[in-house]
Amino acid sequence: MFELRLLAPEDLVETVSEALDALDALSVSVEDADAQTDAEQALFGEPGMPPPKDGWQRSRVIALFATEALAREAAALLEAQDFFAECRLLGLAEVPEQDWVRLTQSQFAPVEITPEFWIVPTWHEPPAQARQVIRLDPGLAFGTGTHPTTRMCLRWIATRGGLAGQRVLDYGCGSGILAIGAAKHGATDIDAVDIDPAAVESTGLNADANGVRLKAGLPDASAGRYDVVLANILATPLKVLAPLLCAHVAPGGALVLAGILERQADELKAAYAPYAALEVSDSEDGWILMTARL
Numbered sequence: 001m002f003e004l005r006l007l008a009p010e011d012l013v014e015t016v017s018e019a020l021d022a023l024d025a026l027s028v029s030v031e032d033a034d035a036q037t038d039a040e041q042a043l044f045g046e047p048g049m050p051p052p053k054d055g056w057q058r059s060r061v062i063a064l065f066a067t068e069a070l071a072r073e074a075a076a077l078l079e080a081q082d083f084f085a086e087c088r089l090l091g092l093a094e095v096p097e098q099d100w101v102r103l104t105q106s107q108f109a110p111v112e113i114t115p116e117f118w119i120v121p122t123w124h125e126p127p128a129q130a131r132q133v134i135r136l137d138p139g140l141a142f143g144t145g146t147h148p149t150t151r152m153c154l155r156w157i158a159t160r161g162g163l164a165g166q167r168v169l170d171y172g173c174g175s176g177i178l179a180i181g182a183a184k185h186g187a188t189d190i191d192a193v194d195i196d197p198a199a200v201e202s203t204g205l206n207a208d209a210n211g212v213r214l215k216a217g218l219p220d221a222s223a224g225r226y227d228v229v230l231a232n233i234l235a236t237p238l239k240v241l242a243p244l245l246c247a248h249v250a251p252g253g254a255l256v257l258a259g260i261l262e263r264q265a266d267e268l269k270a271a272y273a274p275y276a277a278l279e280v281s282d283s284e285d286g287w288i289l290m291t292a293r294l
């Protein structure tokens with residue numbers, strides 16, 4: 001395969017990408033041409049908030065072609081277009097054959113939560129010392145166990161001495177990893193909810209693959225009080241959700257919040273103060289876990 005690399009300003013990225021598609025590119029990807037430099041721009045907003053910008057100032061557009069001839073033809077046709085005056089051809093190179101499946105899989109190794117509790121992709125054998133294992137492959141929904149916020153929630157679950165017979169709510173379930181982790185530690189009545197239907201579907205599939213029973217649904221599916229409410233979202237939605245999440249915690253139950261940066265601890269404490277006294281109970285890589293007993 002051959003890779004054609006171009007530089008395009010923000011307002012031409014879509015035009016160039018569509019032209020490459022029409023010229024039989026097998027795939028087109030767009031990267032920030034200023035990544036890792038002082039000019040790098042963040043494009044991701046928090047859920048419910050608009051992104052700060054629609055596109056990067058300068059993008060590197062990379063198109064993959066089946067043959068060198070197709071790649072050269074596409075480059076020549078693009079260079080002949082008026083709009084291309086503001087773009088630049090960066091180069092054309094052969095892409096060495098790779099076993100892409102194996103390469104992707106090699107990037108996901110088993111993740112240790114505690115010495116006995118592991119997240120293990122299906123293409124790996126669980127480590128010998130693992131007593132509880134969640135089998136999970138990377139998919140469309142967030143939550144493979146590689147992010148510190150997920151790991152801290154799972155560590156909290158694993159180090160509480162069991163959740164036997166407890167009712168648990170995983171609010172913002174993503175892949176369902178926290179709900180499945182709770183089930184593996186004895187919880188029996190589990191609701192896992194998310195605003196993203198793809199996450200709800202993933203949670204159901206992952207629960208089945210782990211032999212775990214839970215109810216996955218949209219947020220309206222959460223009902224009543226729970227012994228444990230877990231929510232790994234982000235600071236802004238967590239603040240908005242404060243009354244709703246606290247209303248779901250049974251008296252004496254636990255609230256566990258993640259997706260919060262160290263510097264956001266005080267604003268979270270203030271938002272939850274009318275309902276619960278949040279404390280920082282774990283931290284990893286600048287992220288904190290905040291918990292409260294109601």
Ligand SMILES: C[S@@+](CC[C@H](N)C(=O)[O-])C[C@H]1O[C@@H](n2cnc3c(N)ncnc32)[C@H](O)[C@@H]1O
Binds near residue numbers: 219
């Ligand atoms: C960071 S992921 C966490 C996934 C998983 N629980 C974990 O710990 O790895 C956050 C999830 O919350 C969902 N989410 C965001 N805002 C939400 C809201 N207001 N109500 C319910 N789910 C929400 C997102 O769709 C996403 O799947």
